[in-house]
Every structure is written in C-alpha cells, then in structure tokens.
Amino acid sequence: MRAYLLQRDPRPLLVSLIALLLAAGVMVLSPSAQAVDQSPARAAKPDFSQTKTLTRTFENADGTTYSFPSREVTVTADTTQDVRGRQRILISWTGAQPSGGRASNPYGENGLQQEYPVVIMQCRGIDDPSLPAAKQLSPSTCWTASVAQRSQISRTGAEASWTRDLLADPADRERVSGITPFPSADVCPTADIAPFFTRLTPFVAAKGTVFPACDAQHMPPEAAVGAAFPPNELAAFTDTDGRGSVQFEVRSDVENESLGCNDKVACSIVVIPIMGLSCAAPSVPATPADDACRKGGRFLPGSSNFANDGVDQAVSPALWWSASNWANRFSIPLTFGFPPDTCDVLDSRAPTGFYGSELLAQAALQWSPAYCLRKDRFKFQLNQMSDDAGWNLMEAGEGAAAEVSSEHELRGSDPVGYAPTAVTGFSIGYVIDRPDNQGEYTDLRMNARLVAKLMSQSYLGSDLGRGHPGMAGNPLGIMTDPEFVKLNPGLTQNAQEAGAALLSLSNSSDVIYQLTDWMAQDKDALAFLGGKPDPWGMVVNPAYRDIAIPTAEWPLLDSYVPQTENTCRQDNPAVYFSQLAAPVTTLRKIAEALLDAWPNVQTRCEFDLSTQLYKLGRIDRQSFGARFMMGVVSLGDVDRYGLRSAALEAASGSYVEPDDASLAAAVGLAKQQDRYGPFVLDQADVRRSKAAYPGTMVVYTAAKLRNLDQTSADKVAQFIRVSTTEGQRPGTGNGDLPGGFLPIRDSGVTAKLYASAQQVAAAIAAQKAAPSAPPSQGGVDNGGSTGGVTSPGGALPGEDVPSADPSSAVPSVPAVVAPVEMPQTQAIGSRTAGGLVPSLLLIGLLGIAIAGGLRFFVQPPRAPRGTA
Numbered sequence: 001m002r003a004y005l006l007q008r009d010p011r012p013l014l015v016s017l018i019a020l021l022l023a024a025g026v027m028v029l030s031p032s033a034q035a036v037d038q039s040p041a042r043a044a045k046p047d048f049s050q051t052k053t054l055t056r057t058f059e060n061a062d063g064t065t066y067s068f069p070s071r072e073v074t075v076t077a078d079t080t081q082d083v084r085g086r087q088r089i090l091i092s093w094t095g096a097q098p099s100g101g102r103a104s105n106p107y108g109e110n111g112l113q114q115e116y117p118v119v120i121m122q123c124r125g126i127d128d129p130s131l132p133a134a135k136q137l138s139p140s141t142c143w144t145a146s147v148a149q150r151s152q153i154s155r156t157g158a159e160a161s162w163t164r165d166l167l168a169d170p171a172d173r174e175r176v177s178g179i180t181p182f183p184s185a186d187v188c189p190t191a192d193i194a195p196f197f198t199r200l201t202p203f204v205a206a207k208g209t210v211f212p213a214c215d216a217q218h219m220p221p222e223a224a225v226g227a228a229f230p231p232n233e234l235a236a237f238t239d240t241d242g243r244g245s246v247q248f249e250v251r252s253d254v255e256n257e258s259l260g261c262n263d264k265v266a267c268s269i270v271v272i273p274i275m276g277l278s279c280a281a282p283s284v285p286a287t288p289a290d291d292a293c294r295k296g297g298r299f300l301p302g303s304s305n306f307a308n309d310g311v312d313q314a315v316s317p318a319l320w321w322s323a324s325n326w327a328n329r330f331s332i333p334l335t336f337g338f339p340p341d342t343c344d345v346l347d348s349r350a351p352t353g354f355y356g357s358e359l360l361a362q363a364a365l366q367w368s369p370a371y372c373l374r375k376d377r378f379k380f381q382l383n384q385m386s387d388d389a390g391w392n393l394m395e396a397g398e399g400a401a402a403e404v405s406s407e408h409e410l411r412g413s414d415p416v417g418y419a420p421t422a423v424t425g426f427s428i429g430y431v432i433d434r435p436d437n438q439g440e441y442t443d444l445r446m447n448a449r450l451v452a453k454l455m456s457q458s459y460l461g462s463d464l465g466r467g468h469p470g471m472a473g474n475p476l477g478i479m480t481d482p483e484f485v486k487l488n489p490g491l492t493q494n495a496q497e498a499g500a501a502l503l504s505l506s507n508s509s510d511v512i513y514q515l516t517d518w519m520a521q522d523k524d525a526l527a528f529l530g531g532k533p534d535p536w537g538m539v540v541n542p543a544y545r546d547i548a549i550p551t552a553e554w555p556l557l558d559s560y561v562p563q564t565e566n567t568c569r570q571d572n573p574a575v576y577f578s579q580l581a582a583p584v585t586t587l588r589k590i591a592e593a594l595l596d597a598w599p600n601v602q603t604r605c606e607f608d609l610s611t612q613l614y615k616l617g618r619i620d621r622q623s624f625g626a627r628f629m630m631g632v633v634s635l636g637d638v639d640r641y642g643l644r645s646a647a648l649e650a651a652s653g654s655y656v657e658p659d660d661a662s663l664a665a666a667v668g669l670a671k672q673q674d675r676y677g678p679f680v681l682d683q684a685d686v687r688r689s690k691a692a693y694p695g696t697m698v699v700y701t702a703a704k705l706r707n708l709d710q711t712s713a714d715k716v717a718q719f720i721r722v723s724t725t726e727g728q729r730p731g732t733g734n735g736d737l738p739g740g741f742l743p744i745r746d747s748g749v750t751a752k753l754y755a756s757a758q759q760v761a762a763a764i765a766a767q768k769a770a771p772s773a774p775p776s777q778g779g780v781d782n783g784g785s786t787g788g789v790t791s792p793g794g795a796l797p798g799e800d801v802p803s804a805d806p807s808s809a810v811p812s813v814p815a816v817v818a819p820v821e822m823p824q825t826q827a828i829g830s831r832t833a834g835g836l837v838p839s840l841l842l843i844g845l846l847g848i849a850i851a852g853g854l855r856f857f858v859q860p861p862r863a864p865r866g867t868a
Contacts, residue, residue, distance in 0.1 A: 046092075048077040048332045054273060056324075058294060059166055059281040068276075071095050071242070075271050075330040082337035082732035084365070085252030086595065088642025089269065091120055091332075092245040096238040096273040100299030101311055102437055105624035108231030109146040112318050115297040115311050117235035119272040119320040120248055124206060124259055126266045127331035137268050137331065139321040140204045143251075143259045145223045145231035150201040150321065151178070151213045154190055160197035161292035161314045166278040167323035178202065179212055188214030197289075201321045206253070206260025220258035229255055230596060230621065235317035238273070240302045247642035249595070252336055263336045271330040276315040278324045304437045337732065340365065343372035343379055351381035352715050356390025356403035357510065358587050359424050360699050362636030362738045367727055370735030377722070378715045384586065387510040388552070394702060400712040401703040401719070405510035407678045413770075414707050417676040418700040419720040419760035420753035423667060423742040425695040426511045426587075427645035427658050428502070429594050429633035433625050435492045444646040445487045445655045448522035451502065451515070452529055454478060454630070456544035457558050457577040459500035462603075464562040464569075464576050470542040476500065479628060482536040496628055497580055497619070498599035503590050503631035506583035508553040510697065511632065514683075517550035518648070518694045521683040541577070556581060568605035568614035579603050579616070591637035597622040599629050635695070639739030654690040663742040665689060666696035668749045676705065676760050679753065698753065703764050710767060717765035724757045 055070040078090040097116040105111065121144065125137030144150045152162070163173045176182050176192050178200035183191055191198050191214045203211045205220055212218045216225070232251055238244040248269060253262045261267035276297075282290035295312040299305060319325055343351070349372070364382035371380040383390075387404040394402035395412055402408075403421070410416060428451065432441040453459065460466055460476045475481045477499025479491060505512055519525045524534075530546055533539045543557040558577040562569065582600040584590060593600055598621040608615055622629065630646070635658055638645050647655035656662045669692055670679035678700055686692045701723070703716045722735075728743040729736050737743055744750045744757070 046076040046078050047080040048075075050075055050330055051095075052328070052330065054275050054328050055278075056276045057166060057278040059279065061281050061284060063281065071097060071273075071275070073242075073273050073330075075273075075332075077269065077332045079732060080332060081335050082366075082734075083250050083334055084337050084640065085254050086249055086592070087640050088247040088249050088595075090245060090642070091236075091248050091269065091271060093118060093238070093243065093271065093273065095242045096244065097275055098240045098242060098301035099238045099244075100297055100301050100303050101305035101309070102237045102303065103235070103305055103308070104437055106234040106236055107624060108144075108233065109148045110624070111235035112148060112316065113305055113308050113311050114235050114237070114317060115299050115315045116238065116274050116276070116301075117317050118238055118244060119233075119235050119270075119274060119317045119325075120246060121233035121270050121320075122248075122250060122259065122261070122267060123270050123331075124261060124265065124267050126268055126333050127329075135266065137270065139201050139326060142233075142270060142321075143203070143256065144233055145227070147213055147216060147219060149233070149318070150203070152197070152199045152318070153214060154193050154196040154198055156196065157288035158292050159313060160199075160289045161277055161295075162199055162319055162322045163197060164277070164279050164282075164287075164289050164293035165323050166280045167327055168280075169323070172199070172323065176200075179210075183212045183214060183218075188212055188218065190215065203258070205258040206265060209258075222256050222258050235274075249642075250334065252339070254339065261334070261336055263338050265336075267334050267336070269332040269334060271332065272320050272325050272328055273330075274315060274317055274320070274325060275328060276324075277319065277322060279314075306437065337366070338369050338734065343368050343381070347372035347379050349379045351379045352400050352712065353381050353383050354390075354401045354403055354701065354716075354719070355383045355385055355393045355399040356387050357405055357699050358384045359405060359426070359511065359634050359636065359697060360403050360422055361588065361634070362640055363422055363424075363723075363727070363741060366732070366734060366736055366738055367723060370722075370727075371719075373734070377718065380719060386508045388508045391702065394704070397708075400708070401701050401716045403699055404678075404702050405697045405699050406513060407680075408702075415676070415705045416702050417705050417760035417763050418678040418702050419724075419757040419764075420679065420698050420744060421701045421720065421723050421757065422699040422737075423663055423696070423744060423750065423753070424635045424699060424740055425658060425663065425666075425693065425697045426515065426632055426634055427638055427643075427695050428630055428648065429591065429638060429643045430630045430646055431594050431597050431627045431644065432491060432629075433627045434490065437625055440644070441488070441491060442644060443488070444644070445649070446646040447483075447487070447649040447655075448519045448525035449528050449534065450478065450481070450484055450487075452519050452522075452525040453481070453538065453540075454500075454502035455504070455516075455519075455554060456529060456541050456547070457501070457581055458538065458541045458544070461497045461500035461576065461580045462495070464564065465500075465560075467562055468541070468558075468560045468577075471539055474538050477628075478630075481538065483534060483538075492626070492628070494626075496622075496626075497601045497603060498622070498629045501580045501582070501599075501601070503593060503600055503629070504554060504581070504583045505587070505590075505632065506585055510552065511587070511634075512554055513550050513552040514681075514695065514697055515632065516554070517683045518686070520549045521687045522649075554583070556583075566605070568607075568616070571614045572605075572616045574602075574616065576603075587632065587634045587637060590631040591633045591641050591643060594629060594631050594633065594643055595641050597624070597627040597629060635740035636738060637740070648694045650686055650692055650694055651688055651690045656691065656693045658693045658695060660742050662691060662693035663696045664749045666692035666694075667698070667742070667753065668692075670698065672752065672756060676756075676763060679756070701760075704767075705763050706767060706770055708764070708767060713764050713767050717761040720757055720761040720764070724754055 051074040053070050053072050055067050057065050057067045059065050073093060073095040075093045096118055099117050100115040103111045103114050121142050123137040123142035125135055125141050127137055171177055176198045179202050200212055200214055202213050203220055211220055232249045236244055236246045253260045277293050279293040293314050295314050297312050297315045360382060361384055368380055371377040390402040391404055391408040393399035428446050430444050434441050458474055459478060460474055466472050476495035478484045479499045480493050480495050528534055528540055541558060556578045559575055560577060561573050562576050579602040582602050584600060599619060601619045602616055604617050604619045605614060633643060645658050647657045650656045666681055669685040670681040672679045679698055686694050701720050724744055726735055727737060730743055744753050746754045
C-alpha cells in the first residue's frame with residue numbers, strides 16, 4: 001500500500017483534504033446546521049421535587065424512645081402551574097415504606113384496606129404559615145368522597161389507635177374529638193355513644209359551610225352516591241423498592257364547587273406516605289388502644305388483599321389526618337389556569353368565531369385569553385364542530401375562518417388559503433389493566449387490521465351476538481382475538497362488551513378520514529374488509545364487506561336484532577352492534593369516557609319503578625383492575641387527561657407512539673401540492689417509514705383570499721401570525737402551546753409549515769381583487785360571480801371552472817402588507833435564506849473534495865525516478 005501511494009501525485013489529495021476542512025467549517029457556521037433539532041423535548045425536570053426524612057417513633061413507659069429506621073422519601077410532580085379541571089398530574093415517589101395488602105381499587109374508600117400506602121388528595125389552601133388561616137390547608141380542607149375516609153365513628157378501644165398518637169394534641173386523645181363544639185345527638189345521633197370512641201374530620205367548603213362528616217347526610221353534595229365524577233383521592237401502592245407513581249386527576253370548582261379550586265383560590269396536592277403512627281408511652285397496664293397504635297401490619301410487602309381483609313389501623317390510610325401522618329405530608333402547591341368562560345366574563349366585545357376542528361381545542365383554551373385580554377387583539381373564539389361544517393360556514397361567509405385538517409371541496413369561486421396553525425393528531429387511547437392486580441398496561445400495539453375489525457363491528461360482544469349471520473365463529477372481543485394476543489401478550493382474555501368496539505365519532509371528521517386512510521394503505525386490513533378471513537379464521541361483519549375507505553364519516557351499517565327470551569330486550573328491540581359501538585359527537589366525550597373507564601355501550605337493562613317499564617342505557621363504569629376500553633382521542637386530550645396512546649403500525653412490523661420525534665418524522669413526509677394549499681401526508685409514505693406516526697395531522701386556518709371583509713381578514717391574518725410565533729411556545733400559560741402539539745418553528749422540518757403560514761396570512765390580509773375578465777367578443781355579460789358559494793356562470797356545482805387568467809387566480813404575496821395592529825412577538829429570522837449561501841458553498845467544496853480524491857486514486861502511477 002505504501003508503494004502504491006508513493007507512486008501517485010499527492011497534490012489532488014491535498015486539495016481534497018483542504019476542501020473537506022473548509023466544508024466542516026461551513027457546517028459549523030451554517031445556521032441550518034445549528035437548528036437540526038427543531039422539536040426539542042419537553043423539559044424533563046419536574047415542577048415540584050422535595051425530599052423528607054420520615055421516622056416512626058415509640059415512647060417507652062420509662063420515657064425513653066425507640067425509633068424505627070428512617071426513610072428518605074422524595075416526591076415529585078411533573079406539572080403544577082396553570083392546571084385545569086380533570087387534568088392529570090404525574091406524581092412519583094421513591095424511598096417510601098413498601099406497601100402490603102394491595103387493594104384492587106385504590107380510589108376512594110375502596111383503598112382503605114391497605115397497609116403503608118401513599119395517600120394522595122387535593123386540598124384547598126397552601127402550606128404557608130404566613131398566610132391567613134382561611135388560606136392555609138388543613139385536614140378539614142382536604143377532599144374525600146366518603147365518611148369512612150375522614151372519620152372514625154363509635155369505635156372500640158382496639159380501633160382507637162389515634163388516641164395514643166405521640167404527636168396528637170391532648171384534645172385529640174379524648175373519647176370524642178375533631179370538631180368543637182361536638183355535634184349533638186340531634187345532628188349526629190351515632191357520633192357520641194359512650195364508651196365508644198369517635199374522631200370527626202369535618203370538611204369546610206369554599207363558601208364556609210362546615211360538614212361534620214358524621215354520616216353521608218352530613219357530607220358535601222359532590223360526595224353523594226352516584227356523583228357525577230368518581231373519587232380522585234387514592235391510597236397508592238409502593239413497590240418493594242420503595243417506588244411508585246400515579247396520574248392524579250385535579251378538580252376545579254367546575255367539577256367540585258365545595259372544594260372550590262380555581263385561578264383565584266389556591267389549592268394543593270397533599271401526598272402522605274403512611275409510615276405508621278408514632279405512639280405515646282403506654283398506660284400501665286397497656287390498653288387496647290396502646291396495642292393497636294404499635295402494630296406494624298399483617299401483610300407482606302408487595303402482597304395483595306383481594307379478599308378485602310382487615311388491616312392494622314395504625315399503618316392504614318384511614319388515619320391520614322392523624323398528627324403523626326399529617327406531619328409527614330408533602331404539600332404540592334397548584335395554580336389553576338383561567339376557566340373556559342374567562343373571555344366572556346372579562347371581555348364585552350363580540351367574539352370573532354373560527355369554526356371547525358376539535359383537534360385545536362386544548363390549544364384554543366390557552367390561546368383565547370392571550371387575545372381577549374389584550375385590546376390590541378380581537379376576541380378569538382373557537383367553535384368546535386365537524387371540519388366540513390366549519391368549512392361550509394367559512395365559504396358561506398358566516399365565519400371568518402375554518403379550522404380544518406385536510407383539503408376540502410371548493411364550491412364557490414373565491415380562492416381559499418390554508419395556513420398551517422398547529423401540528424398534532426389523533427391516537428387510539430386506551431385504559432387496560434393487567435390481570436392479578438399488576439397495575440395498568442402501558443405498551444399497547446395496534447395494527448390497521450385490528451382497528452378495521454373494531455370499526456367494522458366484527459367482534460360478537462357477548463352471546464347475544466352469536467346469532468349474527470356470517471360471523472358466528474368470531475371472537476367475542478378483541479381481548480380474545482389471537483392476533484391481538486400475539487401483539488399484546490399477558491393481558492386478560494375475559495371478554496367484555498367494551499372490547500368489541502372502538503369508541504369513535506358519529507359525525508364527519510378529518511380525523512376519521514385520516515384513520516381510515518391509514519387502514520386503506522394496509523393490505524391486510526383491506527383484504528379483511530374485502531372478505532378475506534384473517535389467519536385465525538375471523539371474518540368481517542357482512543354488513544361492512546367491501547366498504548369504501550378512506551371516508552370522513554363511519555356509518556353504522558349493521559341491522560342485526562338478537563332474538564332472546566330476555567323480557568327487557570323483547571320490550572326494547574334494538575340493533576345490538578350499534579349499541580356496542582354507540583359513537584359520540586366529540587373527541588372530548590371519548591377522552592372523558594376513557595378517563596372514567598366508562599364505556600358508552602348501551603346494553604344495561606333496568607326496570608323503571610316510576611313507569612313500570614324496562615329501559616336500556618349505558619353500562620356501569622368498569623371496575624378498577626378489570627378495565628379494558630379503547631377510543632379515538634386527540635393528542636391534546638391525551639396530554640391534558642394523562643391518557644395512554646397505542647403504538648400504531650407504520651412500516652410493516654414497526655410500531656410508533658406519538659411524540660415530538662414521530663410527529664416531526666411524519667411532517668417531513670408531508671408535501672404541499674399548490675401554493676396556499678394544505679400539505680398532504682400520504683399514508684402510503686407513512687407505511688414505508690419506521691419513524692413517522694400515522695396519526696399525525698396538521699390543523700390549518702382556512703380563509704378566503706378574496707371577498708372577505710377587511711376587518712375579518714385582518715383578524716384572521718393576525719391570528720395566523722400570532723399562533724405560529726408566540727403560540728408555538730411550549731407551556732401551560734396563556735398563549736402557550738400545550739402538550740400534545742409539535743411546535744412549528746421557522747427552521748427544521750416544520751420550517752415549510754411556518755413559511756406557508758406567513759404567505760397565507762399575507763394573502764388573506766391583502767384580499768387581492770379578482771382579475772378583470774377580458775372583453776367579450778359579442779358584448780354578452782358573462783355572469784361573473786361575486787363570491788360566496790354561488791357557482792360561476794354556466795358551470796354546475798362541483799365542476800372545474802378554468803380561470804380567465806390562471807396566473808392571477810390566486811393572489812401573490814404582496815411586497816407591502818396592509819397594516820394590521822400587531823403585538824410584539826418573538827424575533828423571527830429566515831434560516832432558509834440564511835443558510836442558502838453556506839449550503840451552496842458546502843456543495844461546491846464537497847464537489848472539489850470528491851473530484852480531488854477521484855483524481856488521486858485513478859491517476860496512472862508516476863514513473864520511477866531516474867527513468868525516461
């Protein structure tokens with residue numbers, strides 16, 4: 001090799017190396033190179049983190065003390081600022097005492113029969129001694145949904161361990177305690193019955209009402225049986241390593257008026273790792289209460305309490321309010337965002353309505369106050385409806401703009417611009433519990449054929465479905481489908497009706513179109529819908545065979561009514577598979593159904609005593625530990641409500657979850673076919689990618705480029721400019737971009753969206769008039785349209801009408817835009833322009849390097865020295 005190199009002229013190689021070094025320098029200095037990662041991950045640092053050393057201590061009869069080994073516990077919360085009702089916050093902890101006797105359901109009073117859990121609840125007030133007493137939190141401002149969680153009533157001495165609490169005030173060691181004056185027998189007849197012990201932990205409502213919590217009648221109205229919302233407080237399980245985490249759902253005054261948390265009333269999440277009561281010196285002889293206080297638990301760490309057996313009270317969650325446990329609390333202060341009606345309350349101006357996509361809902365919730373609370377901006381209002389309905393209102397001139405996620409048919413002669421406004425999407429949300437009390441399943445994978453099976457109502461649901469012609473041998477639900485089991489092993493195969501359907505939308509939506517387009521690009525899904533059995537013999541519901549996809553509206557085609565001896569069903573004959581599917585009108589309803597594990601299946605039969613008639617309705621919420629439900633949800637709702645999203649199959653065998661990287665990969669595949677038009681994400685391209693998330697969607701602000709009144713045009717242009725600059729700043733505050741959205745930036749993969757948005761905003765603001773028609777040959781009026789949805793003269797609706805001057809059919813971006821009063825936003829630079837010259841230089845240098853290298857290696861050997 002050395003002889004080979006020595007025989008060649010080194011000058012071409014030197015030129016090549018110099019060119020490569022210069023190219024490297026260009027890459028370092030190039031602005032585009034500095035902005036490769038256009039979608040930085042959300043900050044991993046939690047909003048709250050605190051560590052405490054917790055110790056349980058016993059006082060001996062001689063006055064000495066004995067302390068159990070201390071535990072250093074750390075609690076974190078991922079977000080605490082600008083939270084909203086029903087939002088879930090990730091609470092995590094390490095170092096806690098491992099739990100024993102795990103309950104199947106940790107929520108509300110169902111979680112009481114555990115040992116050493118971590119109690120988590122929402123309380124009004126802040127742990128700040130400098131504040132007035134009314135603004136400080138206390139056990140009386142912490143919410144529980146039942147009496148049993150906050151009061152101990154008429155207990156024997158063996159059940160009164162709190163009376164021996166080392167840290168308790170003397171008054172709390174009395175036979176009756178907790179509230180002064182203590183309720184009379186007229187108010188609480190079972191509370192003061194000697195010789196039994198009672199401890200009441202009253203609840204003080206936001207308006208000052210005191211509920212003594214001595215029975216169900218003396219609890220706040222939100223704690224009633226059958227309340228609108230299930231309990232959010234829980235006694236969470238700590239694993240044998242001392243770790244645990246939960247998604248805690250916060251409630252605003254909209255969901256819980258008695259608790260009263262809002263943007264003006266401060267609240268906290270209180271986390272109490274149960275260590276066990278610290279106990280005062282025992283009496284001589286020791287009393288049953290002394291013995292009860294010193295107990296250490298019946299269950300081994302990590303064990304379950306399926307039988308709901310009794311536990312040792314001193315290490316149970318029932319005494320979270322005791323002095324020993326309360327002293328160990330972690331208090332996580334919360335701030336609440338503005339309520340949804342803020343703009344209506346604080347801004348008397350008439351709103352400017354934008355109509356359409358619900359995918360933008362969570363962003364609009366944060367964006368709206370950033371408009372209505374500033375006089376230099378208009379009062380923005382998103383009116384959620386189907387994409388088609390929003391588009392039609394915009395085209396008819398009844399709305400300033402539409403929010404859509406795909407190209408829609410243009411029925412009038414006025415051109416429409418699509419400004420990319422947000423990158424988000426949909427997911428298959430789910431709540432599924434592992435069997436044997438192992439917690440939630442977190443790794444669901446779904447392919448297009450499985451979704452097609454659900455959408456086509458090809459699972460039987462229950463024995464009622466077995467009589468359906470042409471599919472009697474199909475599984476009852478997806479959980480018993482061998483294809484699903486192969487993808488998601490280890491889950492229960494106990495069939496539920498909810499496992500026979502995917503909760504979806506009943507109306508037209510771009511989301512359904514994108515979902516079914518993904519199905520249409522999968523040969524296995526298409527073959528199944530076409531009548532080909534899957535490898536395990538399952539066949540499509542004959543009512544859906546050869547259904548045309550993609551489609552924006554999924555129909556209910558089945559007509560099977562079961563023949564049964566059930567009196568209720570005989571009195572209420574109905575299409576069974578439509579009752580299983582039971583689609584709803586909004587994505588939010590689906591998200592809330594998943595949040596509550598409450599399928600929309602309409603097969604519950606009950607007898608109405610008032611009418612003496614049977615009726616069918618929605619089935620009950622699923623039991624914790626046996627939940628199995630799936631639905632189509634928006635990524636914005638996934639983030640707010642802490643839902644789980646299935647990984648969807650992109651390229652064969654590659655399952656992709658929604659996150660910034662997978663959304664960015666999908667955006668990279670999207671192409672814009674026409675200036676001012678939308679970007680098309682071809683699912684055929686997604687099927688070839690191993691990184692792109694199939695549920696990615698871009699939301700566009702669509703508005704007329706002609707014949708829109710100038711005031712509305714200026715507002716729409718302002719909205720596009722603000723929403724694509726400061727509106728893309730990730731955060732939870734007013735004007736910020738919430739989770740579930742990929743920020744649009746002026747660089748990286750979303751730069752094309754940003755550039756297009758600015759062009760469309762300028763064109764909307766300009767409202768360039770239609771070009772004048774050329775003089776007619778015979779002086780006949782050509783019946784030109786004035787806009788709206790009127791068809792051009794001589795053309796039928798839906799026909800393509802060529803423009804008299806194609807070059808002027810769509811306005812170009814003007815050099816000077818009509819002035820619009822605009823707030824100051826973040827400085828924006830064009831990285832594309834800034835990187836053009838360096839890019840060209842880089843290409844040239846690389847060309848020189850390659851040429852030099854080729855010349856060096858292909859040149860003929862030099863003649864040896866001294867030869868002719």
